Amino acid sequence: MGLESFAIGLAVMFGLIYLQIPIAIAMLATGFGGYALLVGMTPAVSTLVSAIDASVTSQSLAVVPLFLLMGSFASISGLATDLYRLSERMIGHRRGGLLHATIAGCAVFGAICGSSVATAATFGRVAMPEMATRGYALSLAGGTIAAAGTLGALIPPSVILVIYAIMTESFILDLFVAAVGPAVLAVALQMLTLAIVTARHPELAPPGDRYSRADRLEALVGAAPTLVFLLVIIGGMYGGVFTVNEAAAVGAILSIVFALLRGRLTWARFLDCLVEAGRNTGMIYLIIFGAEMMSYFVTVTGAPQTFTAFIEATGWPPLMIVAAFVLMYVVLGSVFDTIAAMLITLPFVLPVIESLGYDVVWWGIVTVAVVELGMITPPIGMNIFVLNAVAPQAGLPALFRGVLPFVLSDMVRIVLIVLFPVISLALLG
């Protein structure tokens, strides 16, 4: 009986989503309606209000808008340009140098910016025009930026990791620490992929200029304020001066001050940054409200227990079950929003992962890697869409072709972090 309600609920939710109702609203409507039918109207209203209250007043969750603000202000203050210039002067003369420089720049920028889309958009604006003028193939250039953009979410701080930590009641900092190893692996594999692609097709990415030592030093001096800013945030967070919550607040303030000191902060730009951060904030919170309501409904149907029991009854080896989940996320990630996909499945997946004796923190790292893969795969790949908006001359099909090698290398990385949890957990001790 519970299972029937669950199946109907799920069908209704997907139906609403494909009738072009925003995902957050569809989850809210279905979750609330289902809960009200099963338990009653008064409890449904009560659950809705307390779920919203708890999310809104959660100070841990409040790091999300703060990280978004930090990312917005960091991207207008010329920070990304500095980083890109520095890495271009260091490694730009090699084959595909500007692409390697983009990956390096995204990796460092990802240590300040918590979102994959924002990182892709920022570097799309910074790096794409330059690569176009140097005769780089737009498909590969755009594909590289879209893939490197996912480093924004894979490298801490990361909005998705924060949300996962809150939903699973794990420590945010544990997830941030566990993300470091896989992030290093991601950067290494992306660069390796690029080296292979450009070795086979050198014409796609002509080498850039070689810079003198003086030029390199100049770029380093120019990027110094940015690097200091980075050190303050990262050092403060891992070094015990402040908690993650406080790091987000300090980072948001510092990024504004930083933009101001560098003369980048006009009133109009200040407003633009706020609007961008605010819209994303509203969007994420609405999705969380919806997912919370949906998960309360799913819980009262009793489906998660049935599901766990069913999985246990299959007698599959744990690795096979994990592989099935990963596959499910790849599929979901390509037709669904990243955060929503993760939130909607957690009530089912987490009990199984826990009952198999896997580490919840490790699973968070796997989940984020898989949903980020969805950001660069067709048909719905947010990062690709972003690049398509920045440089429409390449065209969507070409961009998806350009990102394909990275899709493959990301899959290799996912397999590695699934098979070797130590990559994630070594630093946790």
Next chain:
Amino acid sequence: QETAELRFGYWLSGKGHEWLNVFAPWAERVEAASGGALKIIPFTGGTLGRDPAAQLKMVEDGVADITYPVPAYTPDRFPDNTVAEIPGLYASSRAASSTMWGLYEAGLLTGFDGLKVLGLFASPPFSISATRPVTSLADVQGQKLRTAGRYGIRVIEAMGGTAVAMSVSESAEALTRGVIDGVASHPSLDEQTGVAEVARNHFLARLGTGHVMLVMRQSVFDALPEAAQVAIDAESGRALSEAWGRAADEKAEALLAAWSAAGSGHVVTMPSDKDAAALDQIFGRVQAEWAAEGAGRDRILQAVRNRQAGRDDNDEAGK
């Protein structure tokens, strides 16, 4: 025969010691005693609502039939239950829980309209657990200590510490980062939250307790078949409160014994006679402040002292 179902919304983990050792066996006993008239369906881990501050509202709105609220989150609703947070009054969790139940039974506590109270619980008295050595009251000076509640903060400050208010879930992380030096808490909580891995210096100062209760809505209780009502009444109240306290004490004693053993890496210190006297002075001031902040609190404080001193309760129970 029809079986009534009650949804037990529990916001903590179903793998925690309170659930495994107290509430799961309690639910089984109640079901057995009802002879099939009652079934209690557990929703552990906050699956019906994970906000500890919302647990009371959940039961009143019918989201769950039984919940485990923390009265400190609704201080205006249960003003006098804050007596559980007052330092220097309680020797053990069993004594403190039994006392809270006694106060309730004697009609000295307010705010329970419309509620069927199944148990009132108070944790073992808090001590100070810190990353830096704390073997005397003087060592508390200048330490940044996590605590909660108005009186919790007052007592830390009166002891010369710096009170830092943050959520329990943040405290272990804040400790490892050196954001705070220690916490005011009890051993099992330290172990559950991971605090004990870093804060290994324990100063058993006998502060206040952490207070929780188990409630259902009176109207839901009244609508149950009689066999179910009788079964619940038989297994709840003072019996459940004391069972909870006993389990908490056992757990705390086991942990303290392990930490006191040589080579455990922990240092457990009882306050010296001199420090104990100084602490009594400080606690006395906080007790007096509490009593001055509400009408009728003198009587409550007296009743608590009588019970803790082992004098019997029934004098006030009869009124």
Next chain:
Amino acid sequence: MSASPSETRAAPVGARHQTARLLLLVGLIGLIGLAGLTLVDVLGRWLLNTPLRGIGDIAEVALPVAIGASVPAVIVTRGNITIRFLDRLLGARAKQALDVAAGVVVLIVLAGLACALGRHALALMWSGESTWLLRLPQWPSWTAFAGFFLVAALFQVVILGDALRKLTGRGEGAADGA
């Protein structure tokens, strides 16, 4: 967002965006203020061993305002993530009908939220619930929070009106089938 062909229709759209922006600014400046307080708290604790008292209480009443303020902007700028799957399969007319139907559902949900949250704010006012330490009353920020949803619902009424005009062929919207 493409500019509207008609002057008369451009004005209300502009006003809508301006209002949403203004609300959003109020909320986020509040959030930045909260971040500033946190910075003072961190510095105070780190350098002087005197943390700020009650910052959690301030956050508890400030966050609903900061976060709620962003909701109208999400609605006005169509910032919600929507899967446009049927768009490719349907004709212009069916698409417009779908827009109206989806708009109605969104409106019902927003209005329902405004209503439920408004009742929550009222309940907080009657019970006089306040924060732990500083005893700040909680109802004002929840009244604001519910208010933001009400504003979002009103915006949605206007958006729905536009969608309806397109569907019924009145108004210029029917022409922009690109």
